[in-house]
Amino acid sequence: MLATRVTEKPKLSKDFTVCECCLSAAALHGYNGHQSNNRVKKDLLYMIRFENVSYTYPQGEKPAVNDLTFELPSGSFHFLSGPSGAGKTTIFKMLYLDILPTEGKTMLLGKNVGNLSRNEIALLRRQMGIVFQDFRLLDNLSVRENVLLPLTLHGAPSAEQEKCVDEILDWVGLGHKTHEQPERLSGGEKQRVGIARAVVNRPKLLIADEPTGNVDTAMGKRILHLFCELHKHGTTVLLATHDRELVENFGFPCLYVQDGCIKKIIPGGQELPKQSEIEDAA
Amino acid sequence: MAYKVAQAAKKALSLDYSGANRLLLLMTIMLCWLIAVGAASITIFSNVYQVWQLNQQGQISLYLLPSSDDSEIQNLQEKLVAFPAVSAIQKLDQHKVQSLLQPYFQTTQAFPLPVVLVATVKPNIDRQKFDALVHTLAPTAEIDDNRAMLQVIAKTVNLSQWGIFVFSVILMGIMSLLVILTVRTGLREQKKALSILQFLGGTDAFLTNLIVRQIVLRSLLGWGIALCIAIAIVVCIAFIWPFLGNLLTPQVWLVLFFTPLLLPIIAWVTASTTAYSIVQKS
Numbered sequence A: 001m002l003a004t005r006v007t008e009k010p011k012l013s014k015d016f017t018v019c020e021c022c023l024s025a026a027a028l029h030g031y032n033g034h035q036s037n038n039r040v041k042k043d044l045l046y047m048i049r050f051e052n053v054s055y056t057y058p059q060g061e062k063p064a065v066n067d068l069t070f071e072l073p074s075g076s077f078h079f080l081s082g083p084s085g086a087g088k089t090t091i092f093k094m095l096y097l098d099i100l101p102t103e104g105k106t107m108l109l110g111k112n113v114g115n116l117s118r119n120e121i122a123l124l125r126r127q128m129g130i131v132f133q134d135f136r137l138l139d140n141l142s143v144r145e146n147v148l149l150p151l152t153l154h155g156a157p158s159a160e161q162e163k164c165v166d167e168i169l170d171w172v173g174l175g176h177k178t179h180e181q182p183e184r185l186s187g188g189e190k191q192r193v194g195i196a197r198a199v200v201n202r203p204k205l206l207i208a209d210e211p212t213g214n215v216d217t218a219m220g221k222r223i224l225h226l227f228c229e230l231h232k233h234g235t236t237v238l239l240a241t242h243d244r245e246l247v248e249n250f251g252f253p254c255l256y257v258q259d260g261c262i263k264k265i266i267p268g269g270q271e272l273p274k275q276s277e278i279e280d281a282a
Numbered sequence B: 001m002a003y004k005v006a007q008a009a010k011k012a013l014s015l016d017y018s019g020a021n022r023l024l025l026l027m028t029i030m031l032c033w034l035i036a037v038g039a040a041s042i043t044i045f046s047n048v049y050q051v052w053q054l055n056q057q058g059q060i061s062l063y064l065l066p067s068s069d070d071s072e073i074q075n076l077q078e079k080l081v082a083f084p085a086v087s088a089i090q091k092l093d094q095h096k097v098q099s100l101l102q103p104y105f106q107t108t109q110a111f112p113l114p115v116v117l118v119a120t121v122k123p124n125i126d127r128q129k130f131d132a133l134v135h136t137l138a139p140t141a142e143i144d145d146n147r148a149m150l151q152v153i154a155k156t157v158n159l160s161q162w163g164i165f166v167f168s169v170i171l172m173g174i175m176s177l178l179v180i181l182t183v184r185t186g187l188r189e190q191k192k193a194l195s196i197l198q199f200l201g202g203t204d205a206f207l208t209n210l211i212v213r214q215i216v217l218r219s220l221l222g223w224g225i226a227l228c229i230a231i232a233i234v235v236c237i238a239f240i241w242p243f244l245g246n247l248l249t250p251q252v253w254l255v256l257f258f259t260p261l262l263l264p265i266i267a268w269v270t271a272s273t274t275a276y277s278i279v280q281k282s
Ligand SMILES: Nc1ncnc2c1ncn2[C@@H]1O[C@H](COP(=O)(O)OP(=O)(O)OP(=O)(O)O)[C@@H](O)[C@H]1O
Pocket: A057, A058, A059, A060, A064, A082, A083, A084, A085, A086, A087, A088, A089, A090, A091, A133
């Protein structure tokens, strides 16, 4: 087990620049970077805190997550990487409270998730943006309606929010497909709808499972820029990816997961180690 | 709970896709119509019965021997008019007596006809004292006592009212079953949508409300359609048989409008409990 406290300040790589579009998307959200950042930091020190967490699937033989301990400070940006089957999605499932740990304690946004009522779980999820590896879009809704969905949980969205939805869809390159049904979209397009839906609600915590898995490199970067912009304005981001180049280019620390444990924390801007190097270190 | 629900959320958990939903609308129209027409008819029936009962209770016939002399009859008439709650007393002429007795005897001519006195009385008459007075003044007089017959008719009316009540309870049971069926099949088809809405932060109350409002709106639509059909039929009947039109008191119209509203109320209660339990289990 590797107990992890990730407090290192993320560094941006040299070629990272925030484009104007990104800023305008954030402005449409009504973000005020410094204020929002301070608010989150004052409220709680750690956005996510896992203490000796294990999880074994009912049909599983060995634990998918094994005695995992780590903390992510509020307002931080981390990558989660590791080989296929390492347990990244399982960690995410615990984060969006689809499953509860079979052992150990999980704290989210300062709350012990083991003691939450169903209503509190719902309210906690409203503060999160979730990008699912399998998209989870509603086929009977148009692209635009899918993205609007998180805003409808509080009543009818305002005109400003609706405009913001259109801006975000433009930003992820789907401005021309807002009235399309998701079943008529490609994998990458579906993924971008899922991303738009996750960020539309100004989440305090954004967890994205392989958000760039189905898109080309340029679009991957564009999506990462959007996440960076949210992060700059106070959102804590945890992003699972296999894409080494993305991790290395964007200069945020990376938690390397294998066999349900964090094997290594790679500081921002450094090259990801080879599989064999990690095994040797472990 | 948000009162104004946004289109996207409504569409997300729409029950339109389930066949049971159409069945619910059709059956609501039918059941509402049955209840409306049934309740209106029973109201007309009981109104007619009450008027008839008052008429019956308002008259007492006295049969005196054909040999009774005029002074005896005169005396009886005077004493009875003075009796409390008797408003008038009238001696029927021989023609009327003959026509009254015609159905019971084939050849009335062969017998001497009795003398018949008809007393018009108020409902608060003390029958025991009245009967006692008649017997002291004219010991051989027969008093026409229709109380037994009135009781039999009252029982029949009571029984038919109970019958209609039991029938209504059965209709309500059918309505509940239909609502349960619609919500269950509808939500089974919308399982994915339900779980996505939950991950986006939909509370149990919000999701239940999304389903319940669809059922309630549908049953209100059924009520409206059934009402239009029922009113059209009643107006036609009143047009064809004007004497029936006279029976349509404001009370009948009120019953016609509001009794079938019971079904949307039942639909609301059943849908709330069923949907809440399914949402909680999911
Ligand atoms: N529903 C399930 N039932 C049983 N075992 C499961 C289930 N889902 C995942 N697992 C197992 O748990 C382990 C971790 O799976 P997980 O999906 O978390 O991996 P991952 O790191 O997200 O992989 P990938 O990079 O391929 O998405 C795997 O060994 C997998 O076989």
